Amino acid sequence: MSAHKTAACPQCRQPSSLEKSNRFRPFCSQRCKLLDLGEWFAEKHTIPVVEADSGDDELPPPQDPCERLQ
Ligand SMILES: [Zn+2]
Numbered sequence: 001m002s003a004h005k006t007a008a009c010p011q012c013r014q015p016s017s018l019e020k021s022n023r024f025r026p027f028c029s030q031r032c033k034l035l036d037l038g039e040w041f042a043e044k045h046t047i048p049v050v051e052a053d054s055g056d057d058e059l060p061p062p063q064d065p066c067e068r069l070q
Helices: 030-054 064-069
Strands: 006-008 013-015
Touching: none
Parallel strands: none
Antiparallel strands: 006 013
């Protein structure tokens, strides 16, 4: 029985150690962890920019809940 746990690195798909000694788990290395974080942050940054650009055409009119009751 082996106590050494490994899993595929989410970034490069290479076997990475899941031991506590691996500071970058579930990634195999710092590089893969930073790459993954970079992609995540890049996505987060692009979403508001895209919405601000394309949202100009179809802005939903502000709805007042009181108006609907009348
Ligand atoms: Zn990796």
